[in-house]
Amino acid sequence: MDPKTSREQLAGILLSAMDAIITVDAGQRIVLFNPAAELMFRCTAEDALGQPITRFIPERFREGHHGHVETFGHAKATNRRMGALGAVSGLRADGEEFPVEAAISQVEAGGQKLYTVILRDISLRKQLEEQLRQTERLAELGTLASGMAHEIGTPMNVILGRAEFLQRKTKDPDTAKGLQTIIDQVERITRIMNQLLTFARRRPIERRPMNLNKVVEETLEMLQERCKRHRIEVVTELSPALPSADADPVQISQVVLNLAINALHAIGDGGTLRIRTTVVPAKSRPSNHSADMIEIAVSDSGHGIAAEDLDKIFNPFFTTKEVGKGTGLGLTVVHGIVQEHGGQITVESEPQKGTTFLILLPIASPHP
Amino acid sequence: MLSGDGDSKKPKEKGVSILVADDDPAMRSLVSDELKDEGYCVVQVSDGLEVLHCLRDVSPDLIITDLRMPHGGLDVVARIKEVVPKTPVILMTAFGDRETESLAYKWGASAYFNKPVRMADLKEAVKNLLDKDGHTKSSDGGRCNHG
DSSP states (O other): OOHHHHHHHHHHHHHHOSSEEEEEOTTOBEEEEOHHHHHHHTOOHHHHTTSBGGGGSOHHHHHHHHHHHHHHHHSSOSEEEETTTSOEEEEOTTSOEEEEEEEEEEEEETTEEEEEEEEEEOHHHHHHHHHHHHHHHHHHHHHHHHHHHHHHHHHHHHHHHHHHHHHHHOOOHHHHHHHHHHHHHHHHHHHHHHHHHHHHTOOOOOOEEEOHHHHHHHHHHHHHHHHHHTTEEEEEEEOTTOOOEEEOHHHHHHHHHHHHHHHHHHHOSSEEEEEEEEEEOGGGSOTTOOSOEEEEEEEEOSOOOOGGGGGGTTSTTOOOSOTTTOOSOHHHHHHHHHHHTTOEEEEEEETTTEEEEEEEEEBOOOOO | OOOTTOOOOOOSSTTOEEEEEOSOHHHHHHHHHHHHHTTOEEEEEOSHHHHHHHHHHOOOSEEEEESSSTTOSHHHHHHHHHHSTTSOEEEEEETOOHHHHHHHHHTTOSEEEEESOOHHHHHHHHHHHHHHHTTOSOOOGGGOOOO
């Protein structure tokens, strides 16, 4: 093969590769940045060439990275997987950090040492793995809950019934009060069990084209009195041209109701509940998603969620509500339903300012 | 202080007998005490076989049965309905689901409750079912000898 053909072939490989290929010189400045790297790091080759590679590494890993490459440079090996002892993270030009799989190789060419890194964005895989773990955990929880419910239902009934029986017969107010506490506590356990079972027994989703605006309107109608009583203003911005969602109306109603009730709890007395529906075009979202989706945003002007709690709020039994007010399962149920629809749920919150839950749901494909 | 006879209720429906079936003695006794307090005669049994066996000797006006007990299940409801088709059956089960509820009605139950059931609700259902059915079945209070 003549050198020209060989060069063309190599260039073709670099251009068409799905993985990001970046070569740096001995000073760790970028000398090659292929199109996949441009996409992955959201940076043109023109901007990247000549820049230090550390620009694409989160700050906390930069120092370690220098050391690793130098050690590798002195080693006899010509290639190595990176991050064998831990995750490797990349940093996109817009500041987003993401997990990568990386391998590094070294060659001497034209009298200088070159290091080539091949990188694969594993954000989606990590996300799917996490979803799978979460699903498995919840399935186990569901099985456990169903089994437990059968076992504790009767004893709970006996405690509740006996307390009510004795309360009816006693004339002593202190005894009656004590019995009422027993009754209240059994009712509390019953609420927790019922919510857990709602999740555990959730039937498989039955998707059909559904009108999300209608679900919002129906939910708000149900909560109308309550909002009025607590001086909560309800503001809706429902897109009139909203396409149908490809979803299970019953389960999505449960999601909307749950989020709206949570919002009312967070507000307490006096505030604003805002619900918005809109279409989010695929291009305005991270690269791993290719279709437009419907977004529903439920916002409240309530007390907000502390930053350290944000990543726990979907975990079973996590609650910030006072004892007896929340089961810690409402958002677990919501999360499970959205995931099962192939949707996404995210939360933005600022303490004392409010919280917004954003849900993305797939759009129903138009009938032929 | 508890008072054993603080309730001044008088038996309202003397001679009306109710068969209570549950394998849990505490539950059985709770339901029985509540019903006796209302003036009903109660027969207690602890499994499905005993229900059917009992029906050879007793013709209760109403049957309250647990779903999950030895020789229980929906099948026992169907068999009860074969023997005493007009006797209302109230079915209870711990945290049952909607499917169980709809099957219960399909197999002949007249009312269905998920445990924990409020005794007031249970008694209300008993009252309604007996009102509905009147007092047409033979309800010999003297046979009330299993409880």
